[in-house]
Amino acid sequence: MIWLTWRQHRKQALFTLIALAVVAAVMVPTGLAMHHRYERSGLAACLADLGDAQMIRQSEAAVHCQALSHQFQQQYSDLAFVAILFVILPVFVGLFFGAPLVAREVEQGTHRLVWTQSVSRRRWALTKFGLVGGVTVVLAVLYAVGVSWWFGPLVTASSGRMGYLSFDVQGVAPVGYTLFAVALGVFAGTLWRKVLPAMGAALVGFAAVRLTVETLARPRYMSPKTLTFSPQSVLRPNPATGDWVYGQGVRDAAGHLVASGAQIGPCAPPGCGGVAAGSYNWQLYQPGSRFWEFQAIETGIFLALTVLLVALAIRRLRDIA
Template identity: 35%
Template sequence: MTWLTWRQFRTQAATLYLAVAAVAVVVLVTGPRLHDLAKSGANLFDNLTKSDQALFFAGVILVAAAPAIIGAFWGAPLVARELEHGTHRLVWNQSVTRTRWLATKLGLTTLGAAAAVGLLTWAVTWWSSPLDGTLSQSRGNLPGRLTPVSFAMRGLVPVGYAVFAVVLGATLGIILRRSLPAMAITLAVFAFVQVAVPLWVRPHLIAPATVTLTFSEKALDSISGSPSGGPDRIELNTANHGDWILTNRTVNAAGQATALPAWLGDCLPGPRQPAPSTPTTQQAPDITACLDRLNAEGYRQRIVYQPVDRFWPLQFAETGLFLVMSGLLGGLCFWWTRKRLS
């Protein structure tokens, strides 16, 4: 049974591992320069080329797409293809039981997918490690590794996603008994999961931290305007720019969420104007004075966030979550194979 499964699986496995090897070559050629630049103490962001930034986001996209593609093209046809052609009956009429047949196919495929995605993620994580969260002197930056843009494309989580995608595809293939519908639904469900988890699940895997800050120019990140022209929202940062900010709300002296005061629009400096042709003694408003007035009137900024040092605890928690879901889907696969297939 193992030999037969390998014969059916070897072409897809060879293609995937060749792609991983190609990524490894790119990583080995381009990565050492970035690590050396980071160790030199120079401002890394301002020394990045367009190719470096393109490779950074290409790595994010590649690791995000790999589990979905593997789930659709490996997991979904794994059993559905056998059911479509009736070849499962030939195996079941031999000495191989249904349980052993499914366990061998699902086990080898899942192991191969987890190993390939693990190698791919390790290479991309190592290459990207100097760049994650890099800031420039003008406050330009690349996303940190705890942000939704990068978190699921670093560390252990992609391996959990790959296992889940394969088992999800196999489950849908067994239930639908058709490869193409199972592949399409696998892609749709997995895409939904990749959007839903960072929005509704990941922030609560570990209880987030909360801090209430006074306003200062040092902590100020941005002030956004409303359609009417006045300030609508103000955002501060925590002490560590690598923290994942979940909510950034202004509260009043009673601790209740509130809108910014109307006077703030007149207090803040406006857009830069061309230099006047004649000297003027009028001075632009001082942003520090505006922030001090907010503090004096009892306004504060309440920030709910996940600290950057929780990266690995969140990685383990989310990986464990997907392995548990994979186990439940796997149990459904075996039950359906024994009880519902003929």
């Protein structure tokens, strides 16, 4: 079975290696340049100096550091778009590894050849799914480690790794996405039994589930924290914590939101002109320190879906003839 799986998929493996080499050829030089620039400009050092305190004193150094961040982001803003490519990479693995696994066999009728040898359908399925799944895990880990390294400076210089695009390509979540995409492709193949419709269905399904989880579920994994601080305070939120800010604004003494998306201060001791007494700055956020908790929950959801889809696919196989 192992030999057969290798013989059937060796072309795919070769193409995957070529694709990996191409991606690496782009990532390694740009990543090195970015890391170099990050260190040399002093951005790395100044961000480290800001520490991980929630609030910091608004100092000359902090302002300078923010300027450096902006400069860095401007310089590499084009590369941030490459990250979009990384977001959709898992679905390609699902389309090209997962969807044809059963669908091509049925489309070409070869399931009638391979399932009528002396190997049970279940063993055939477990071996194939296992091997393809294993290769997928290796690829996904490589991808996650590589992208985390490559994207690190840009993410730290901007809004942090809890943000929408950066959360999705770092940590362990990409492994969950990729396995889910493959399982979805396999399952779609047992339903449509033709490669192209299975690929189309897997693509639509993957996008739908990912978007749903990302927009509806993820913000609710843990209850967000609230931060309030006075306009007169010299302490401001630390930009280096990498918090995921849901919303911010100014509230009056009664707690009503009077200005959305804005913050005021720091003002000199007499108070800020035109702002009612007792007003305060307000921010609703997920702390950046919750990154790994969020990654674990997100990955868990997609791994559970993967297991479910594989079980359903094996069930469906029994009815294919």
